[in-house]
Each structure stands twice: as structure tokens, then as C-alpha cells.
Amino acid sequence: MPACPRPGWAIAVLSALSLSACERPAPPAATTPTDCLTRAAADPPVLPWTSLHARELAGAPLDASGRDCIAGVLGATRFAAPQAYDADAAAAQRLPGEDADLRLGPPPLARGRLVRLDSAADRGIWLLRIETGPETAGGRYDLLFTTGADGRLRDTVLIGADRAHYRRDANLLRADRFAVIEQTGDEQAHRPTYAAAFTIDRDGRIALDPSGTAELRAALPPAVPAGTGEPDAAGRSGG
Structure with a gap:
């Protein structure tokens, strides 16, 4: 910081307060939780991304400061399932009997990676990948x-x-628009496929996109009733 000019004797008393303020270093700029997220995150990808779950993400695993940052932002928040924004998702989650297991509490961050999808003055959109064990x-x-x-x-x-x-997967169409696709069942037990589109508004609020969801669901193949190998007349599962 450049030195302040010395005032003349005639104004020494009047300038004392301003002079002392000038000699003190300026306070650091205020920070927000977004600042440390930005430092911890890899740069935004070029979208669209399809089949996100099978992709490998760029960027190094989170270091200690990055993990502390994310833990501070998330706190004790339990991550929401799609049914928090779309009531139709509840039935798809019940079918494999694993919906409770998929409602994560605060995630383990030791093997996490963070990607910044969008970071503007009014909102931030972040993708956190957590690796907890063997892919199988x-x-x-x-x-x-x-x-x-x-x-x-x-x-x-x-x-x-x-x-x-x-299996739940996602297509990232834009930073503020994504689709979730779910497949339940295995080769012996066919189950319906679920799909829905979501948007993120300027305040960072996630919401179901009804028109995008209708378009996605219209494009889905018909469900196959368990044990028949053929779709039913309504395109719904019979299992």
C-alpha cells in the first residue's frame, strides 16, 4: 500500500483519524462458502453430457481443505431423491426395495471429486462424485x-x-437442465423404467420440468411384465 502523505501542522489534529486509518492495512474481503467451493472444484465441462454415471470426471480427488469446505456447506443435510421434486419417482424407488439405502446422509468425502457446473453471482450448481467402493x-x-x-x-x-x-443415471443437458433415468430389475425380473427432466432456476431451486418429462417418457420403450417377455397393452409392468 503506498504511504499516505504527511499533513501540514495546521491540519494535523483534523487529519489524525484519517491518517491512522490510512496507515492500517485494509481488511480482507468478505468470503462466502462459494469461494472455497470454487477453489476445490474442477472447471465446468462442455455440455451436454450423457450417461454421466459411466463417465470419469476430471480433476484431482478432494484434498483436506476441499473436504472441509464441502462438509461445511452441506452440514448434516441428507441428499434428496428425485421423489422430492416428482411424486412419480416414489413408485420406481420402491420396486427394488432399496430406496432407503439410496437416501444418503452426509456423504463420505474421502474419495470425492467436485465439478463446478455453473457459478454466477446469484447461484452455484455443483456436481459431487463419491467413490465408496468397487464399481460392481x-x-x-x-x-x-x-x-x-x-x-x-x-x-x-x-x-x-x-x-x-x-441403476440411476443422468444426462446433463445444460448446467441448469438435466434428466434422470432409472432402470430397476435384472435379466430375470423386468421392471419399469423411470425418467424425468428437471430445471434449476436463477435462485438455485430445483424443479420438475413437466414438458421435458412428458417428452422423455414418451420416448421410453414399453415396460415388460415379469416372466412374459412381452409388453402389456398399457406399456406398464405386470410385475
Whole structure:
């Protein structure tokens, strides 16, 4: 900081306060939780991304400061399932009997990676990949969360997960628009496929996109009733 000019004796008393203020270093700029997220995150990808769950993310695993940052932003928040924004998702989650397991509490961050999808003055959109074990054992989770203008947590949703009879994947169309696709069942037990489209508004709020969801669901193949190998007349599962 450049030195302040010395005042003349005639104004020494009047300038004493301003002079002492000038000699003190300026206070550091205020920070928000978004600042440390930005430092911890890999740069935003070029979208669209399809089949996110099978992709490898760029960027190094979170270091200690990055993990502390994310833990501070998320706190004790449990990540929401899609049914928090779409009531139709509840039935798809019940079918494999694993919906409770897929409602994550605060995620383990030791093997996490963070990607910044969008970071503007009024919101942030973040993708958190958690690797918890071997891929064949369902050890990968993809978590999307948003922050508001104050840098604090706004909304969450678990957009990628898998188990023996369950797989949830996502297509990132834009930073503020994504689709969730779920397949339940295995080769011996066919189950319906679920799909829905979601948007993120300027405040960081996640919401169902009805028109996009209708378009997605219209494009789905018909469900196959268990044990028949043929779709039913209504395109719904008979299992």
C-alpha cells in the first residue's frame, strides 16, 4: 500500500483519524462458502453430457481443505431423491426395495471429486462424485447440489447410484437442465423404467420440468411384465 502523505501542522489534529486509518492495512474481503467451493472444484465441462454415471470426471480427488469446505456447506443435510421434486419417482424407488439405502446422509468425502457446473453471482450448481467402493458393488454416487446468492446450500438431489437391481443415471443437458433415468430389475425380473427432466432456476431451486418429462417418457420403450417377455397393452409392468 503506498504511504499516505504527511499533513501540514495546521491540519494535523483534523487529519489524525484519517491518517491512522490510512496507515492500517485494509481488511480482507468478505468470503462466502462459494469461494472455497470454487477453489476445490474442477472447471465446468462442455455440455451436454450423457450417461454421466459411466463417465470419469476430471480433476484431482478432494484434498483436506476441499473436504472441509464441502462438509461445511452441506452440514448434516441428507441428499434428496428425485421423489422430492416428482411424486412419480416414489413408485420406481420402491420396486427394488432399496430406496432407503439410496437416501444418503452426509456423504463420505474421502474419495470425492467436485465439478463446478455453473457459478454466477446469484447461484452455484455443483456436481459431487463419491467413490465408496468397487464399481460392481455399487460404490459410486453422483450428487448435484446448488447454492444461492449467499453461497449457502439451496437444493440437493442424488442423480446417480446403482445396486444389484437398480441403476440411476443422468444426462446433463445444460448446467441448469438435466434428466434422470432409472432402470430397476435384472435379466430375470423386468421392471419399469423411470425418467424425468428437471430445471434449476436463477435462485438455485430445483424443479420438475413437466414438458421435458412428458417428452422423455414418451420416448421410453414399453415396460415388460415379469416372466412374459412381452409388453402389456398399457406399456406398464405386470410385475
